Amino acid sequence: MRQLQVDLIDVESAYLAGLVDGEGCLNFYHMTSRTCTLGYTFVARMTITNKDVETLMWIRQRLGMGRVRQKPIDRKFPNRGPAYDLTFCAREVKFLLPHILPYMRIKRKQGELVLAYVQKQKWGGTKSGISQEDHQWRIETHAKLRELNRRGLPQVMQN
Numbered sequence: 132m133r134q135l136q137v138d139l140i141d142v143e144s145a146y147l148a149g150l151v152d153g154e155g156c157l158n159f160y161h162m163t164s165r166t167c168t169l170g171y172t173f174v175a176r177m178t179i180t181n182k183d184v185e186t187l188m189w190i191r192q193r194l195g196m197g198r199v200r201q202k203p204i205d206r207k208f209p210n211r212g213p214a215y216d217l218t219f220c221a222r223e224v225k226f227l228l229p230h231i232l233p234y235m236r237i238k239r240k241q242g243e244l245v246l247a248y249v250q251k252q253k254w255g256g257t258k259s260g261i262s263q264e265d266h267q268w269r270i271e272t273h274a275k276l277r278e279l280n281r282r283g284l285p286q287v288m289q290n
Contacts (some may be wrong), residue, residue, distance in 0.1 A: 141231050147190065147227075148234035153170050155179045158280060159248065159273050173269055175221040175249050177244040180214055184255075187217040196223045213233070225249040244276050 139147070151157070159173040180189055185200065191197045200212045219227060228246040235242050248269070 133186075139194075143193070144230045145234040148231040148236075149182070149266045150179050150190075151177065151231060151242075152234050152235055152237040154181050154237065156280065157238055157245045157276070159245070159276060169266065171271055173248070175226045175245050177219045177245070179217045181217075182212065182214050184213075187215050187259075187287050190219060194227070206245075221252065225252075238279075241276060241279050244272055244279070248272055 138283065156178045157176075158178075159175055161171050162174045164172045179187065179190070180202065188201050191199055194214075197217050197219050199215055199217050201242060202216055204213065205211060224245060228242055228249070232242045234247060251265075251268075
């Protein structure tokens, strides 16, 4: 397994935090797993979407991690042009979030939940499983993250 390390200066950490706040997404997704006794697991991910592929490539090159892919063209809006995703896997998220979390504002709560999850996550795919309490915590954390990422007006503004 490769060692993740990069020396981000404060300005770069703040810039990356701003991109995640404005153009990013922090979430979990379900993934089927043969090594997990439940048959599935949650996997953390951080994605930045942007039309400027050169910026995303610069970030990927600077960090030495992440994956850049072109998003499919939206059939409803074909004139919008191509957009690109820079996606970080769970191990990369575990490494990056402590560097950018102090600078995050809009998605700070999502960042805190995802960081807590990846720090608690066991790596290596053991067949022993997780405790019932840990499983319940994962489900509750996933539900909180989904609520925070929900589009539309926040509950506070709807009243």
